[in-house]
Amino acid sequence: MPSYKLYYFPLKGRAEVIRLLFAQAGVELEDIRINFEEWPARKHEMPFGQMPVLEVxxxxxxxxxxxxxxxxxxxxxxxxxxxxxxxxxEFSDAVMDIMMKLPWTEKDEEKKKVLMATALNETIPPMLATLEGLLEGDFYAGEFTVGDIVLASSADHLLSLKPDILDPTPKLKALKERVFAMPNIAKYLATRPKTAM
Ligand SMILES: N[C@@H](CCC(=O)N[C@@H](CS)C(=O)NCC(=O)O)C(=O)O
Structure with a gap:
């Protein structure tokens, strides 16, 4: 088995699906969390000057x-x-289209509040409804895949922003709960560092 190191900020962000995949597979991962103060001095180590980066x-x-x-x-x-x-x-990319509607990079707090409300109340619900309509059976691809983990992790973030956002899409809500109840994933979730995002 290769040795795996994951470099990212102390956030769930773009790394959490990767961490969840390792948890589900039961494979050891060195989860290296570089804090924001340390980042400028480490940026040059990353080929694109960004993270996440996985070292195999x-x-x-x-x-x-x-x-x-x-x-x-x-x-x-x-x-x-x-x-x-x-x-x-297809499922992962559609979920990421939804997540990209959130105002991640808006710096002005007032503008961000307005954009966030529009995303959560107007833009995202019909996109979730489309996925709800396409989901048949327990898992999107007809078997458990990374796409279901992407949905679960993203749904977790959306629920932290708007706790009733999945009420109109019970199949997506159940899928998120099904993934998070898987024993290896549940064990990881119980012990993962608490972060806001
Ligand atoms: N398309 C890239 C985007 C990576 C990205 O935007 N990373 C951000 C954190 S989420 C980053 O490293 N920001 C610090 C910087 O650009 O200096 C991916 O999906 O990995």
Whole structure:
């Protein structure tokens, strides 16, 4: 088994799906959390000057989606064939489209409040409803894949911002709960560092 090191900020953010994949697979991961004070001096170590970065036996992989898909393939969570993998990716990408509606980079607190309310109350609910309509059975690709972990982790973040956001989409809510109840994932969730995002 290779040695794995994940570099990211002390946040869930773009790294949490990767951490959840390792937890589900029961594979050891050195979860290196670089704080914001330390970051300017470490930025040059990362090929794109950004994180997350996964180091596999000393070789770096960048871009959270690429890392997630690589890890999922390594641990048989990427889909049993190309079609299933594509359905998993379709779900992940659609969920990321939803998450990108949040005003992540807005610095003005007043503007951010307004943009956040519009995203959570107007823009995101119909997008969630579309996914609800497409979800058949227990898992999106017809088997448990990384796409379901992306949904669960993103739903967790949306619920922290608006606790009733999944009430109109009970199948998505149940999927998030099903993933978070998986024994290895539940064990990780019970012990993971508490972070705001
Ligand atoms: N497309 C990249 C985006 C990575 C990214 O934006 N990382 C941010 C944190 S979420 C970062 O490293 N920011 C610090 C910087 O750019 O100096 C990915 O998905 O990995």
């Amino acid at each position: 036996d000393g070789k770096k992989i960048c871009q959270s989606a690429a890392i997630g898909r690589y890890v999922a393939r390594e641990f048989n969570l990427g889909g049993k064939d190309s079609f299933s993998a594509a359905k998993s990716d």
